[in-house]
Amino acid sequence: MGAIQHSISDPPSEELVLVRAAKGGDDKAFGELVKRYDRNVFRIAQHITQNREDAEDVVQDAFLKAYTNLQQFQEQSKFYTWLVRIAVNEALMKLRRRRPERMVSLDEDIKTEDDSVPREVADWAPNPEQNYNQAELKEILSRTIQGLPPGFRTVFILRDVEGLSTEETAEALELSIPAVKSRLLRARLQLRERLNRFFVKPTVETA
Amino acid sequence: MKCTEFLKELNEYLDGALDARTKSDLDDHLAWCHNCYVVCDTTKKTIQIYKNTEVYDLPDELRTRLQEAIQAKCQAKKKASGPQGA
Numbered sequence: 001m002g003a004i005q006h007s008i009s010d011p012p013s014e015e016l017v018l019v020r021a022a023k024g025g026d027d028k029a030f031g032e033l034v035k036r037y038d039r040n041v042f043r044i045a046q047h048i049t050q051n052r053e054d055a056e057d058v059v060q061d062a063f064l065k066a067y068t069n070l071q072q073f074q075e076q077s078k079f080y081t082w083l084v085r086i087a088v089n090e091a092l093m094k095l096r097r098r099r100p101e102r103m104v105s106l107d108e109d110i111k112t113e114d115d116s117v118p119r120e121v122a123d124w125a126p127n128p129e130q131n132y133n134q135a136e137l138k139e140i141l142s143r144t145i146q147g148l149p150p151g152f153r154t155v156f157i158l159r160d161v162e163g164l165s166t167e168e169t170a171e172a173l174e175l176s177i178p179a180v181k182s183r184l185l186r187a188r189l190q191l192r193e194r195l196n197r198f199f200v201k202p203t204v205e206t207a
Numbered sequence: 208m209k210c211t212e213f214l215k216e217l218n219e220y221l222d223g224a225l226d227a228r229t230k231s232d233l234d235d236h237l238a239w240c241h242n243c244y245v246v247c248d249t250t251k252k253t254i255q256i257y258k259n260t261e262v263y264d265l266p267d268e269l270r271t272r273l274q275e276a277i278q279a280k281c282q283a284k285k286k287a288s289g290p291q292g293a
Binding site: 142 | 276
């Protein structure tokens with residue numbers, strides 16, 4: 001897996017300096033790490049759990065777990081990737097508790113043979129999001145992504161919203177790289193298809 | 208190139224992660240296949256819209272409350288596990 005190796009000659013990143021200080025007992029340094037990533041963890045948690053209270057709990061639990069297990073962070077990957085992995089696991093646990101009737105796993109490969117084949121192909125307006133105000137747009141995007149299975153929307157959020165690489169996403173989700181790629185493609189195409197009805201270019205009526 | 212082959216490479220195409228030869232093959236396909244052009248363009252817009260919109264923002268007040276709660280929990284954990292804690 002694509003762990004990021006630090007060579008001896010590389011100066012430690014700002015993140016790593018904070019992590020090492022926190023490991024040495026500097027709570028202010030850990031506080032800085034919280035400030036640096038709390039928004040990201042909240043976004044990821046809310047996307048997975050679809051519930052604000054759960055997301056708030058996940059933020060607290062994930063950082064507490066990171067704090068408690070900091071000595072076990074081996075610096076083989078970025079601290080952020082390690083933190084995301086903790087947060088995703090906490091969020092999935094919340095989701096399982098809320099939906100015990102449904103298996104919730106990132107591992108299951110949802111068998112929908114043709115879900116990658118676009119069914120509806122219609123062009124969008126140049127800046128279709130501008131047809132909605134900010135609150136409407138957030139509602140559309142939130143509802144649309146909620147329709148995706150957790151394994152798909154989590155890969156999409158980590159890769160396309162949070163900017164993790166394929167390797168980092170695979171590491172954070174404990175998935176293989178081909179699994180990340182396949183889910184990302186299907187997530188992107190399904191979201192596109194679902195957004196069609198909001199963003200499609202109005203047809204010009206001909207006389 | 209068939210449309211299904213184009214779709215298989217769409218991720219890498221959108222991420223700019225293709226070698227020059229494959230990218231050129233895909234560009235050729237897009238030049239004549241309107242359906243693939245639309246799928247590619249609207250998928251690109253989908254990603255951009257999600258990237259540029261803070262769907263779930265964390266209001267300052269809640270953020271402060273969460274940070275304080277995290278700090279308190281970490282301190283409690285440290286006390287509970289003794290001076291060598293954390």
